[in-house]
Amino acid sequence: MTSNREKAIQFARENKVRFEENLIELVKIPSVSTDPEQKWAMQQTAEHLVRHLLAIGFKQAEIYPTEGHPVVVAQTKPDEKKLPVLLVYGHYDVQPPDPLDLWKSKPFEPTRRGDRLYGRGASDMKGQICASLAAIESVFSQNEIPLNIKVIFEGEEEIGSPNLAKFIETHKELLSCTYIFNPDAGLISADLPAITYGLRGLAYFELRLYGPSHDLHSGGFGGAVHNPAQVLCDVISKMHDSKGRVTLPGFYDKVRPLSDEERKEFSRLPVTDDYYKQTAGVSELWGEEGYTAVERIGARPTLEVNGLLSGFTGNGSKTVLPAYAMAKISTRLVPDQDPDDVYAQFIEFLKDNLPPTVRWEVTKMSGGPALLTNPHILEAKAMSRAMETVWGVTPVFKREGGSIPVAADMHEILGVESVLTGFGMPEDAIHSPNESQHLPTFHRGIESIIHFIYNLIEM
Amino acid sequence: MTSNREKAIQFARENKVRFEENLIELVKIPSVSTDPEQKWAMQQTAEHLVRHLLAIGFKQAEIYPTEGHPVVVAQTKPDEKKLPVLLVYGHYDVQPPDPLDLWKSKPFEPTRRGDRLYGRGASDMKGQICASLAAIESVFSQNEIPLNIKVIFEGEEEIGSPNLAKFIETHKELLSCTYIFNPDAGLISADLPAITYGLRGLAYFELRLYGPSHDLHSGGFGGAVHNPAQVLCDVISKMHDSKGRVTLPGFYDKVRPLSDEERKEFSRLPVTDDYYKQTAGVSELWGEEGYTAVERIGARPTLEVNGLLSGFTGNGSKTVLPAYAMAKISTRLVPDQDPDDVYAQFIEFLKDNLPPTVRWEVTKMSGGPALLTNPHILEAKAMSRAMETVWGVTPVFKREGGSIPVAADMHEILGVESVLTGFGMPEDAIHSPNESQHLPTFHRGIESIIHFIYNLIEM
Numbered sequence: 001m002t003s004n005r006e007k008a009i010q011f012a013r014e015n016k017v018r019f020e021e022n023l024i025e026l027v028k029i030p031s032v033s034t035d036p037e038q039k040w041a042m043q044q045t046a047e048h049l050v051r052h053l054l055a056i057g058f059k060q061a062e063i064y065p066t067e068g069h070p071v072v073v074a075q076t077k078p079d080e081k082k083l084p085v086l087l088v089y090g091h092y093d094v095q096p097p098d099p100l101d102l103w104k105s106k107p108f109e110p111t112r113r114g115d116r117l118y119g120r121g122a123s124d125m126k127g128q129i130c131a132s133l134a135a136i137e138s139v140f141s142q143n144e145i146p147l148n149i150k151v152i153f154e155g156e157e158e159i160g161s162p163n164l165a166k167f168i169e170t171h172k173e174l175l176s177c178t179y180i181f182n183p184d185a186g187l188i189s190a191d192l193p194a195i196t197y198g199l200r201g202l203a204y205f206e207l208r209l210y211g212p213s214h215d216l217h218s219g220g221f222g223g224a225v226h227n228p229a230q231v232l233c234d235v236i237s238k239m240h241d242s243k244g245r246v247t248l249p250g251f252y253d254k255v256r257p258l259s260d261e262e263r264k265e266f267s268r269l270p271v272t273d274d275y276y277k278q279t280a281g282v283s284e285l286w287g288e289e290g291y292t293a294v295e296r297i298g299a300r301p302t303l304e305v306n307g308l309l310s311g312f313t314g315n316g317s318k319t320v321l322p323a324y325a326m327a328k329i330s331t332r333l334v335p336d337q338d339p340d341d342v343y344a345q346f347i348e349f350l351k352d353n354l355p356p357t358v359r360w361e362v363t364k365m366s367g368g369p370a371l372l373t374n375p376h377i378l379e380a381k382a383m384s385r386a387m388e389t390v391w392g393v394t395p396v397f398k399r400e401g402g403s404i405p406v407a408a409d410m411h412e413i414l415g416v417e418s419v420l421t422g423f424g425m426p427e428d429a430i431h432s433p434n435e436s437q438h439l440p441t442f443h444r445g446i447e448s449i450i451h452f453i454y455n456l457i458e459m
Numbered sequence: 460m461t462s463n464r465e466k467a468i469q470f471a472r473e474n475k476v477r478f479e480e481n482l483i484e485l486v487k488i489p490s491v492s493t494d495p496e497q498k499w500a501m502q503q504t505a506e507h508l509v510r511h512l513l514a515i516g517f518k519q520a521e522i523y524p525t526e527g528h529p530v531v532v533a534q535t536k537p538d539e540k541k542l543p544v545l546l547v548y549g550h551y552d553v554q555p556p557d558p559l560d561l562w563k564s565k566p567f568e569p570t571r572r573g574d575r576l577y578g579r580g581a582s583d584m585k586g587q588i589c590a591s592l593a594a595i596e597s598v599f600s601q602n603e604i605p606l607n608i609k610v611i612f613e614g615e616e617e618i619g620s621p622n623l624a625k626f627i628e629t630h631k632e633l634l635s636c637t638y639i640f641n642p643d644a645g646l647i648s649a650d651l652p653a654i655t656y657g658l659r660g661l662a663y664f665e666l667r668l669y670g671p672s673h674d675l676h677s678g679g680f681g682g683a684v685h686n687p688a689q690v691l692c693d694v695i696s697k698m699h700d701s702k703g704r705v706t707l708p709g710f711y712d713k714v715r716p717l718s719d720e721e722r723k724e725f726s727r728l729p730v731t732d733d734y735y736k737q738t739a740g741v742s743e744l745w746g747e748e749g750y751t752a753v754e755r756i757g758a759r760p761t762l763e764v765n766g767l768l769s770g771f772t773g774n775g776s777k778t779v780l781p782a783y784a785m786a787k788i789s790t791r792l793v794p795d796q797d798p799d800d801v802y803a804q805f806i807e808f809l810k811d812n813l814p815p816t817v818r819w820e821v822t823k824m825s826g827g828p829a830l831l832t833n834p835h836i837l838e839a840k841a842m843s844r845a846m847e848t849v850w851g852v853t854p855v856f857k858r859e860g861g862s863i864p865v866a867a868d869m870h871e872i873l874g875v876e877s878v879l880t881g882f883g884m885p886e887d888a889i890h891s892p893n894e895s896q897h898l899p900t901f902h903r904g905i906e907s908i909i910h911f912i913y914n915l916i917e918m
Contacts, residue, residue, distance in 0.1 A: 034776065035774070035775075095777055096771070096777055098771070098773070099674070158777075159776060160776065200678060202678070202778070204776045204778070211741065212741050213740025213741075214740065214891045214892060214893070215890065215891040215892065216890070216891060217860075217861060217889055217890040217891070218791070219659060219661070219756075219791055219860040219862055220859070220860050220861055220885060220889075221735070221738075221739055221756065221860070222761045222762075222763045222860060223747065223756050223759060223761035223791070223860070224739070224744050224745070224753075224755055224756050225735070225739045225741055225744060225745060225746075226743070226744075226745035227763055227764055229765075229766070229767050229786075230696075230698075230699070230763070232692070232767070233691070233692040233693075233696045233764065234692075234696040236689065236692035236696075237692045237693040237695075237696035237697075238696075276680070276683050276684070280672070280680055280684045281672025282670065282671050282684055282685070283815070284815055284816045285683050285685075286684060286685035286814075287682045287683050287684075288682065293682075293683040294683075296683055297678075297679065297680065297681070297682050297683050302681045304681045304686055304689075304778075305688035305692065305770065305781075306677060306688075306770050306771055306776070306777060306778060306779050306780070306781070307688070307769060307770035307771040307772045307777070307779075307781070308688050308691070308692075308767045308769040308770065308772070309767060309768060311764065311766035311787065312555070312557070312766040312787060313766045313768040313785065313787070314493070314557070315495070316493030316618055316824070317493065317618060317619065317663045317665075317765070317787065317789070317824040317825055318493065318554055318555055318617075318765060318766070318787070319765060319789060319862075319890060320554075320765050320766075320890050321763055321765070322764075325767065326772065328770065328771060328777070330776070330778060332677070332678055332681050355745075356742070356743055357743045357745045365775070365776040366776055400679070401676075401679050401680070401681060401682070402676060402678030402679055403678055403778075429673055430676055431675070431676040431777065431778060432673045432674040432779070433673060434673070
């Protein structure tokens with residue numbers, strides 16, 4: 001006679017189409033957290049999720065307002081305080097879709113092409129939220145399980161979760177749990193499951209330079225007044241040395257060196273330089289001397305220019321000496337760098353390198369420390385086995401270049417480490433035009449989470 | 460008994476209000492030559508000018524289509540081939556008005572505040588066109604004069620006059636003349652008239668860098684892929700050395716050194732460093748070592764960043780590693796630099812300084828050589844005396860930082876040097892938000908042109 005586990009898997013396979021439709025519905029809502037004009041969409045997404053949670057069997061599901069976008073919290077057995085608790089994390093907000101003209105189909109009109117569903121958020125991370133809810137629904141479709149499943153879906157991850165830590169702090173009881181599952185990490189490729197045990201931190205800044213009191217005629221003033229666009233380029237070009245190292249004072253002081261053991265692990269990962277060239281579409285890589293690409297991304301801190309704006313950028317020519325220049329600059333951090341230290345280093349660097357001919361301002365946008373979790377905890381094993389069951393391959397344990405500050409916050413506040421994985425991959429082009437979710441991997445994800453839940457119970 | 464000259468001056472004084480209204484009407488039409496969406500406004504401005512020219516007594520006024528925006532040519536005595544000819548040049552196109560949010564009143568809704576009329580083009584150069592036509596109308600209001608006055612108004616000066624030289628070449632006969640008056644230069648201040656004998660040339664480029672095939676997640680790829688925004692900053696920062704000199708190979712080879720005589724003239728101009736600080740609204744100046752600000756602007760070549768664009772520039776933060784970065788970069792040239800040489804130097808510089816990690820393209824936007832005219836020709840004296848009559852001050856002869864390529868083209872094709880002056884000044888904020896024309900100077904300009912015309916006849 002077939003087990004509940006097998007029946008749940010069966011249910012998931014019979015409901016593939018409906019699970020994909022659920023994802024399409026969620027991607028349709030333009031929940032861009034950084035855009036004030038989309039505030040309505042944030043509320044609508046939260047309400048959509050609450051309806052869905054109650055529909056698939058959660059007993060309690062509520063929207064909690066914050067100073068920013070609302071948080072959704074739900075649980076299946078609010079009254080059974082004795083049961084172990086699995087807390088599932090997700091963020092329902094997405095990155096801005098621009099540049100719009102590079103999308104083959106509209107970012108909020110999810111479109112299937114081949115094995116992929118295209119749309120902003122399809123992979124990061126509405127696909128992961130829908131996979132989790134599909135798995136939970138599949139389990140519920142069978143019998144009761146001795147596990148209380150809680151979910152927390154925030155709406156501000158893409159803007160640095162400014163209100164989440166405070167929310168967790170003030171709702172410790174509500175969010176108390178035994179295990180945390182966070183599917184905001186990802187796989188390396190469709191045929192290789194992965195569990196992430198390391199993440200980089202983030203410190204994001206906006207730098208604004210002010211030169212003359214107004215835009216000037218470049219003929220009438222060029223050569224007499226310092227051009228803030230030029231000053232911006234000068235100072236940014238000083239932020240790296242000839243070896244590709246970041247030059248902020250003290251930037252590397254707290255960086256934990258890579259052990260030979262770790263470097264060996266990195267070398268085992270099937271991500272060669274060619275792999276990165278192909279995925280990024282470049283002919284040559286670049287970066288800090290002395291490290292492989294996968295090491296630089298996974299275990300070395302970096303500094304990136306995320307945006308530049310100054311003067312006239314329209315069609316044609318305008319002979320202007322701009323009054324203003326702006327750059328968005330972010331650093332990715334590794335253990336044990338502190339985002340606040342890096343902010344101080346950034347300010348010190350600017351004080352040392354900006355001339356008195358311009359006035360400047362810096363805004364601290366978002367940030368969080370790096371994270372290294374213990375890959376040997378029980379729940380990690382439960383996920384590892386689940387993935388092995390589904391893929392027939394032992395998952396690799398990896399360190400990622402991205403940042404998931406919430407995992408560090410939850411560990412600190414709730415005292416529980418997160419199992420970090422996910423069913424997106426680099427080819428998904430998250431944060432880019434034509435983001436997509438690989439649907440076969442989406443369904444493998446659903447089955448993995450079903451097995452994960454049963455493994456937790458039976459282990 | 461009062462002379463015709465005095466009667467014409469009288470007429471101008473009685474019609475001040477109407478002459479200002481003519482300027483207001485012209486500024487209302489948004490003739491932005493670089494914006495394809497304003498094409499209708501270019502045609503409308505040309506038609507408006509033709510109507511006005513015929514109304515004030517021109518016998519012949521026609522619109523000539525070009526591959527770009529139309530040219531307006533008119534003359535007062537088409538049938539009297541024997542008369543000396545004064546050709547008046549003007550451009551009816553204007554710079555783009557952005558950044559719009561910095562305008563106190565709408566750029567195409569001319570608004571009077573105090574002594575000034577605010578609006579895009581009020582000073583550059585619709586104010587100068589209207590002053591010229593007001594003066595001509597005032598002269599006509601009296602009797603016939605033994606002079607055929609021709610005008611040529613182009614619509615592409617602000618985009619580098621791509622079609623004008625060809626037009627002049629193919630309409631030599633129509634434009635043949637004895638004197639050329641070009642009021643697209645300007646004064647140093649309201650109480651000091653000036654005639655410009657030197658202008659800088661221009662070579663304007665758009666540089667586009669292409670990195671990865673699409674925007675990347677800065678966490679997933681930062682540190683492995685070369686960021687084109689960073690590469691752009693690196694290469695731009697190399698375009699000047701520590702002494703503020705431009706580093707394009709051979710850039711200074713053909714630069715005519717400043718003679719002691721010229722430096723003495725420059726030192727006589729009432730434009731101190733403090734003057735430039737005040738006008739530009741900066742606390743410190745910047746530029747090539749060894750030269751005063753007025754020398755750097757008037758007689759030394761410079762390179763300016765006119766615009767920068769890359770990645771995410773909206774509100775908030777987006778953790779993107781951009782696929783693309785763009786800069787608009789222009790050089791101001793002095794005798795005897797050749798814009799084509801400078802283009803070649805720019806390309807060579809990029810070949811030497813851009814890494815193989817990015818793909819790049821350069822578009823040559825517009826350009827023209829510098830100009831030095833003879834300040835002692837008869838028509839220059841006629842204008843000098845006219846200004847002295849109106850201001851009671853001897854005008855200064857100066858070299859300007861801006862560029863008026865048409866003056867060089869006309870000299871080459873028509874064999875006639877231009878009298879370069881104008882009734883705008885640095886405080887007018889041309890090419891900037893809140894451009895304005897100082898109206899008392901506008902009316903002094905009208906009287907100066909009346910005296911200039913009578914001086915030409917009587918000299």
